[in-house]
Amino acid sequence: MEPKGGDSGGMMPDSIRSEVAFWALPPDEALLYAKREIEHAPLVSDDPDLHAPVFLNLSVFKRSYELMERILKIYIYPDGSRPIFHTPELQGIYASEGWFMKLIEESRRFVVKDPEKAHLFYLPYSSRRLRDAIYRPGSHNLRPLAIFLRDYVNTISSKYPFWNRTGGSDHFLVACHDWGPYSTTLHAELRKNAIKALCNADTSEGIFVRGKDVSLPETTIKAPKKPLKYVGGKRVSQRPILAFYAGLMHGRVRPTLEKLWGNDTGGDIRIFRRLPNRVSRNMSYVEHMKSSRFCICPMGYEVNSPRIVEAIHYGCVPVIIADNFVLPFEEILNWSSFSVVLPEKDIAELKNVLLSIPLRRYLRMQECVRRVQRHFLWHARPEKYDLFHVILHSIWYSRLNQIQNASL
Incomplete structure (x- = not known):
C-alpha cells in the first residue's frame, strides 16, 4: 500500500x-x-x-x-488439548512459534474474549508439538499431521460461525517447524485462505502464498529465561574474517560450500562441517560470527535458516543463499540495505561478490544490521517494534491487503 x-x-x-x-x-x-x-x-x-x-x-x-x-483485536480459540495446543515451546531453533503463542496469549492489548469484536482469529497450535505427538519416527509420512490439523479446523468451523463467514481468510496460524506448511495441505480453505506465518517460506512448493502468507523468522533460543543472551557484536575493525559458516552439510547448497572452502582455517572464507576442537578452543561459534564481516546463511533441507537472525543478533551482515525463499517481513523491510542475497547458481562467485563490496557500502550495511536488530528480538514483556510486534504487524498487514475497498 x-x-x-x-x-x-x-x-x-x-x-x-x-x-x-x-x-x-x-x-x-x-x-x-x-x-x-x-x-x-x-x-x-x-x-x-x-x-x-x-x-x-x-x-x-x-x-x-x-x-x-x-x-487490532484477536480472538484465540480456547479449543484443543495440550501439549499440541496452548503449550509454547520456548527453546531451540523452532521457538518462534512458541514465543509468539506465549506472548499473544498473555496480551491484554490485542486479545479479546468476545469473538464478535475480533478482526483476526488465532489457531493456537504448535507445529513442533504436533510433530512430537503425531509423527511416527522413521515413517517419512506427514499425512497424519495434516489429518489432525484438518480435523481441528473442521471442528472449530462446525462449532463456531467465524471460519465460515470468510472461508478462513481472517484466521491465522504460526508454525516454525520445517513441516509446518505440509500440515496444512489436507484442508483446502486452510491452505488457500488462512494466513500462514511460516519459517519454511518456500514459494516453489505451492503452499506458501507470497503476499498473503507471512515469512516467520527462525530464531535460536538457548536460554528461555534470557532470550537476549549473546546478543551484540564487535566493531568492524575487530572482524578479521571475511565470511563464516559452521554446521551440518545437508541439502543442495551446503556441500558445495564445503567443497569450495571447507576447513580452510586460514582463508578469507571459513566453512566448517563443525568447528574443530583446535579452533573452538580459541574461538567459539558465537565468537566466530561476531568476528566475521559476513555470515553465510545457506539453506539446508528447507529454505529457512536460524543463522539469518543469529547474524543480525551478532552484528554480522547475513549472506542468504536459498532460492525461492521469501525473506521475513519482505513487505516492509529493505533487505538489500543490510544483507546479501546470492543466487544458488552463483555460489562459486561468493568470495568475489563479497570482496567487490566497497568499504563505505559495507559500513552502511553493518550499521543497518545494528539498527534492524531491534525488530528481531524477543522480550519476556514485548517492547514496541520488537519481533513479537513485527510478526503481528505482518499478519495484520496481510489481512488489510486482502480487503477490497469496494467489498465492504
Missing part, C-alpha cells in the same frame, strides 16, 4: 478522518478504515525510533503500525 497525496476518491478530510471512532466500528469497517488511512499515510522521512534505510517505505510502516496498536 503506497501513500497518496491529498484527498482523492471521495475520502474525508484529515481533520474529520482523525475523529473517526474506530473502536465503535464493526470489525470489517474498522479494517477498511485502517486500509484507507494507510493509503494516505503522512510522509515520514525520518524518525528517532526507526531507521529509514532498513524500510521499503517508512511512512507506510509507521502509519500501519500505529493503527495496528490502536485497532
Whole structure:
C-alpha cells in the first residue's frame, strides 16, 4: 500500500478522518478504515525510533503500525488439548512459534474474549508439538499431521460461525517447524485462505502464498529465561574474517560450500562441517560470527535458516543463499540495505561478490544490521517494534491487503 497525496476518491478530510471512532466500528469497517488511512499515510522521512534505510517505505510502516496498536483485536480459540495446543515451546531453533503463542496469549492489548469484536482469529497450535505427538519416527509420512490439523479446523468451523463467514481468510496460524506448511495441505480453505506465518517460506512448493502468507523468522533460543543472551557484536575493525559458516552439510547448497572452502582455517572464507576442537578452543561459534564481516546463511533441507537472525543478533551482515525463499517481513523491510542475497547458481562467485563490496557500502550495511536488530528480538514483556510486534504487524498487514475497498 503506497501513500497518496491529498484527498482523492471521495475520502474525508484529515481533520474529520482523525475523529473517526474506530473502536465503535464493526470489525470489517474498522479494517477498511485502517486500509484507507494507510493509503494516505503522512510522509515520514525520518524518525528517532526507526531507521529509514532498513524500510521499503517508512511512512507506510509507521502509519500501519500505529493503527495496528490502536485497532487490532484477536480472538484465540480456547479449543484443543495440550501439549499440541496452548503449550509454547520456548527453546531451540523452532521457538518462534512458541514465543509468539506465549506472548499473544498473555496480551491484554490485542486479545479479546468476545469473538464478535475480533478482526483476526488465532489457531493456537504448535507445529513442533504436533510433530512430537503425531509423527511416527522413521515413517517419512506427514499425512497424519495434516489429518489432525484438518480435523481441528473442521471442528472449530462446525462449532463456531467465524471460519465460515470468510472461508478462513481472517484466521491465522504460526508454525516454525520445517513441516509446518505440509500440515496444512489436507484442508483446502486452510491452505488457500488462512494466513500462514511460516519459517519454511518456500514459494516453489505451492503452499506458501507470497503476499498473503507471512515469512516467520527462525530464531535460536538457548536460554528461555534470557532470550537476549549473546546478543551484540564487535566493531568492524575487530572482524578479521571475511565470511563464516559452521554446521551440518545437508541439502543442495551446503556441500558445495564445503567443497569450495571447507576447513580452510586460514582463508578469507571459513566453512566448517563443525568447528574443530583446535579452533573452538580459541574461538567459539558465537565468537566466530561476531568476528566475521559476513555470515553465510545457506539453506539446508528447507529454505529457512536460524543463522539469518543469529547474524543480525551478532552484528554480522547475513549472506542468504536459498532460492525461492521469501525473506521475513519482505513487505516492509529493505533487505538489500543490510544483507546479501546470492543466487544458488552463483555460489562459486561468493568470495568475489563479497570482496567487490566497497568499504563505505559495507559500513552502511553493518550499521543497518545494528539498527534492524531491534525488530528481531524477543522480550519476556514485548517492547514496541520488537519481533513479537513485527510478526503481528505482518499478519495484520496481510489481512488489510486482502480487503477490497469496494467489498465492504
